[in-house]
Amino acid sequence: MDYFAQQLINGLVLGSIYGLIAIGYTMVYGIVGMINFAHGDVFMIGGFIALITFLILISFGLTAIPLILLVVLLVSMAITALYGWTIERIAYRPLRHSFRLAPMLSAIGMSFVLTNYSQVAQGARVKPIPPFITGGYTLHESTDGFVIQLSNIQIMVVITTIVLLAIFTWLVSRTRLGRDMRACEQDQTMAALLGVDVDRTISMTFVIGAALAAVAGLMYLLYYGLVDFFMGFVAGIKAFTAAVLGGIGSLPGAMLGGLAIGLIETFWSAYFSVEYKDVAAFSILIVVLIFMPTGLLGRPEVEKV
Amino acid sequence: MTAPSTNTAKPATGISALLKTAFVNALIALVLFSLMIGIRTEAGSSGQLTYWTRFGDLASIVAAVFGGSIAIELLRQWIGPTGAEKLVPPTVQSGISFIGRYLAPALLIFTLLVPVIFYNQRYILDLAILVLTYVMLGWGLNVVVGLAGLLDLGYVAFYAVGAYSYGLLATNFGWSFWICLPLAGILAAFWGVLLGFPVLRLRGDYLAIVTLAFGEIIRLVIINWQDLTGGPNGVSGIPRPTFFGIPLDNSDDGLAARLGIEYSPTHRIVFLFYLILALALLTNWATIRLRRLPIGRAWEALREDEVACRALGINTTTTKLTAFATGAMFGGFAGAFFATRQGFISPESFTFQESALVLAIVVLGGMGSQLGVALSALAMIGGFELFRSLEGYRMLVFGMAMVLIMIWRPRGLIGHRAPTVYLTKAQAISSDLVKEGHG
Numbered sequence: 001m002d003y004f005a006q007q008l009i010n011g012l013v014l015g016s017i018y019g020l021i022a023i024g025y026t027m028v029y030g031i032v033g034m035i036n037f038a039h040g041d042v043f044m045i046g047g048f049i050a051l052i053t054f055l056i057l058i059s060f061g062l063t064a065i066p067l068i069l070l071v072v073l074l075v076s077m078a079i080t081a082l083y084g085w086t087i088e089r090i091a092y093r094p095l096r097h098s099f100r101l102a103p104m105l106s107a108i109g110m111s112f113v114l115t116n117y118s119q120v121a122q123g124a125r126v127k128p129i130p131p132f133i134t135g136g137y138t139l140h141e142s143t144d145g146f147v148i149q150l151s152n153i154q155i156m157v158v159i160t161t162i163v164l165l166a167i168f169t170w171l172v173s174r175t176r177l178g179r180d181m182r183a184c185e186q187d188q189t190m191a192a193l194l195g196v197d198v199d200r201t202i203s204m205t206f207v208i209g210a211a212l213a214a215v216a217g218l219m220y221l222l223y224y225g226l227v228d229f230f231m232g233f234v235a236g237i238k239a240f241t242a243a244v245l246g247g248i249g250s251l252p253g254a255m256l257g258g259l260a261i262g263l264i265e266t267f268w269s270a271y272f273s274v275e276y277k278d279v280a281a282f283s284i285l286i287v288v289l290i291f292m293p294t295g296l297l298g299r300p301e302v303e304k305v
Numbered sequence: 306m307t308a309p310s311t312n313t314a315k316p317a318t319g320i321s322a323l324l325k326t327a328f329v330n331a332l333i334a335l336v337l338f339s340l341m342i343g344i345r346t347e348a349g350s351s352g353q354l355t356y357w358t359r360f361g362d363l364a365s366i367v368a369a370v371f372g373g374s375i376a377i378e379l380l381r382q383w384i385g386p387t388g389a390e391k392l393v394p395p396t397v398q399s400g401i402s403f404i405g406r407y408l409a410p411a412l413l414i415f416t417l418l419v420p421v422i423f424y425n426q427r428y429i430l431d432l433a434i435l436v437l438t439y440v441m442l443g444w445g446l447n448v449v450v451g452l453a454g455l456l457d458l459g460y461v462a463f464y465a466v467g468a469y470s471y472g473l474l475a476t477n478f479g480w481s482f483w484i485c486l487p488l489a490g491i492l493a494a495f496w497g498v499l500l501g502f503p504v505l506r507l508r509g510d511y512l513a514i515v516t517l518a519f520g521e522i523i524r525l526v527i528i529n530w531q532d533l534t535g536g537p538n539g540v541s542g543i544p545r546p547t548f549f550g551i552p553l554d555n556s557d558d559g560l561a562a563r564l565g566i567e568y569s570p571t572h573r574i575v576f577l578f579y580l581i582l583a584l585a586l587l588t589n590w591a592t593i594r595l596r597r598l599p600i601g602r603a604w605e606a607l608r609e610d611e612v613a614c615r616a617l618g619i620n621t622t623t624t625k626l627t628a629f630a631t632g633a634m635f636g637g638f639a640g641a642f643f644a645t646r647q648g649f650i651s652p653e654s655f656t657f658q659e660s661a662l663v664l665a666i667v668v669l670g671g672m673g674s675q676l677g678v679a680l681s682a683l684a685m686i687g688g689f690e691l692f693r694s695l696e697g698y699r700m701l702v703f704g705m706a707m708v709l710i711m712i713w714r715p716r717g718l719i720g721h722r723a724p725t726v727y728l729t730k731a732q733a734i735s736s737d738l739v740k741e742g743h744g
Contacts, residue, residue, distance in 0.1 A: 029510070034510075035510050035513065035514070045341070048340075048341060049340050049341070051346065051354075052340045052341070052344050052346060052356070053340065055344075055346060055354055055356050056344070056356075059356075075340075079336060079337070079339070079340065082333065082336055082337055083337060086333060086337060090708070091708045091711075091712075094712045095711060095712065095715060098711075098715040099715060099716070101450075101456065101668055101672075102668075102711050102715035102716075103711075104456075104510075104513070105664070105665060105668050105669075105707055105711050106707065106708045106711040106712070108661050108664075108665070108704075108707065109665075109703075109704040109705070109706070109707025109708040109711065110704065110708055111704070112658075112661070112700050112701070112703060112704030112707070113701055113704035113705055113708065114704075115700070115704075116697070116698070116699075116700040116701040116704065117341070117701060118341070119697060120697050120698065120701060121341045121342050121345070122341065122345065122346060123345070123346075123347060125347070125348055126348070127346055127347075127348055127354060128348060128352055128354065129354060130353075233657070237517065237518070237521065240514060241514065241518065244511060244514050248510070248511075273529075275525075275528075275529040276525070276529060278521065278525055279522050279525050279526060279529075282518035282519075282521055282522050283522065285514070285515070285518055286503050286515055286518060286519070287503075289503065289507060289511060289515060290503045290506070293506045293507055293511065294511075
C-alpha cells in the first residue's frame, strides 16, 4: 500500500510534466488543426535554455535560489516563446491553406532541424546539473521501514502545474485573446470576418504553447537533473499520446491524458518491467482509441460531407 | 519577414522598410541564438558543467541573417508576386512535360545499365542499391499514403518485420533467401492487417499517431526481447543471397567457378543491384496493375472521400486493410533484402527517422506519382550522400530541405498525374484539384 502511494505521487509528478507539454499540442491542434511535431523539441530547447541560464547565474555568484529560479523561468519562457513564434512564421504560416499533409511534413522537418541544431550547438552528451532544490517531507513510515517521501521538487512541479493551468484557463475563458482563440477554433473564416486577427491569434497560440513547454523543460531539468538533445522526441510522443488520449483539442483532456500517461508509465515500471513502459503507454493509447476514437474528453468528430 | 505588398511603388520607403525588416530579423536571431550558440556547455570529467562563450559564431550568424533577409527580400521584389510562373516560362514548361513523357523509360534503361557503366566503381553501385531500396520503400508506402490516403508514420515497422523475419529464419533454421522472401512479405502483411484493425475507425491525425506508436512499439519490442532478437546487439551473420541456390562466392561450387569465369566480389554487388531493381519494379508493376483493378479504384475513392465511398457501397474496412497489407508486404520484401545486403541488422536501422524519410520521399515526390517517388528518392538519398562528410549537419540540412520544399511545392515535385479512369480523352489533372490524404 505504501509502495502504491509512493508510485502514485511519482506518477502524478511525471504526469504534470507531460500535461504541460500536451497542452501545447492540444491548443495548436484545436486552432490550426495540425500536429505540431516540433513541439517536443521546443520543450527540449526550453530545458537547454534553462540549463544555460542556471550556469550563467551561478557563475555570476548568485546564491538566492528563489531569485535564480524566477530569472531562469522568465528567461527560458521568453526565449522559448520566441522559438515557437519563429517556427510558426517560417514553417507553418506559409502552409496555412495548403493540403493537410504539407504542414505535418514541414513540422517533422522542423523537428529534425531543432534536434540537430541542438546537437550541433550543444553537443550530443547528456548535460547534468547539481540538484538545486533538495529536501522534502516524510509523509508516512510503515512498520517495515518503507517511507513515503514527498520531495520539495515534487511539490514544486505540481504547484507550478496547477498555477499555470489556472492562469491558462483564465486566459482562455476570460480574456480577449482567449475569446479570439475560441473563435478561431470554431471557424477561422468566420472569425476573420468578424474582425478577429487570425494570424496574430495563431501566433499567440504558438507563443503560449512554447512558453508552457519551456516551463515543462525547466521542471524536467529540475526533477531529473539533466537534459540532452534527444529528450524532446520521446517526451513529445508521450505528450502527444496524452493529448490524443484526453481528446485532442480539449484542454482539461490534455491535463487528464498527461496524468494518465504519467501514472500508467510509473505503475507499469513499478509493478511490471521498466523496459516495456513505453510499450505499455503506446498500447493503452491504441486500446483507448479503438473504443473511444476521439479520446476521453474529445468531442465526436463531425463528418464533413 | 512579410513582403510589403506595395514595395515597388515607392523605392525610397522600400529601402528603409527593407533595412527595418532585416534589422528586426537580425534582432530575433540574436535573441534566439544568444544562449544556444553564444554559450557552449559541456560536462566535465567530474560531472561538473563548464561553459565557454562563442560570441564570434553568434555574431556571424546574426550578420548572416541580416544579410540573408536583405538578399531574400530583394530577390522577392525582383521576381515579383507571381513567382513560380515567371521563374519557369511556358516554353520551358512544355519542354519539361515533353521530357516527362520519355523520362521514365529513359531512366529505366539507364538504371538497367548502371552496373555495366559503373562496374568498377563499388561506391556508386552501393549507392545505387541504397537508392533503389528507398525507391522500393517509397513505392510501397505510396500504396498506403498515395493511393489509399492513409497517413502512415510507422512504415519502418514493416521494414523491420521483414528484415528480422529473414534474419531470424535464416540464422536459426538456415532457410534460403528465396523461401524467406515471400515469408517476410507475408509476415509483414500480417502485421499490416494487425495494425489495420485498430486503425479502421480512426481518421486523419489519430491514424498518424497510432501508426507512429505502432512503429515505436515494434522497435521497443525488438530492443527488449533479447532472447529472440538479440536486443540492441542485433542479428549478425545473416547469410548472403544465393543465385537461386548457387552461392556467389569464391568456392568451387560458386557461380563464378561453375560459369568458368574469374571470381570477383563485384558479382555479388551486381546481383544485389538487379535483385532490388527487380523487387522495386515488381512493386511498381503491382501498384500500377492494382490501380486499374476494383480494389485500386476503391483505394483512390477512399482517399478522395470516405463518406461518399461508403455511400457507394464500398466496404471501407477491407479496402483499408488491403491497402495496409499490400504496403506492408512490399515493406517486408524490402526489409528482407536489406537484411541480406547488410548481413547484420539492429534496431538502430528502424527508427522514426527512417519512417519520416520514406514518407518525405513519397510526399516530396508527389503522392501517387510513381516517377515522382523514384526521382525524389534519388534526390534525397543522393543528396544525403553529398553531406556525408558533415555528419552532424546532415539531418539539420535534411530537415531544412523538408521545410523549404513543402513551402515551395506543397504538392510535391510532380504535382500532376494521369487519372486512372477517364471519360473521353486522357488528360493530366493537377493534384490541387483532389483532396488526397484526407482519410
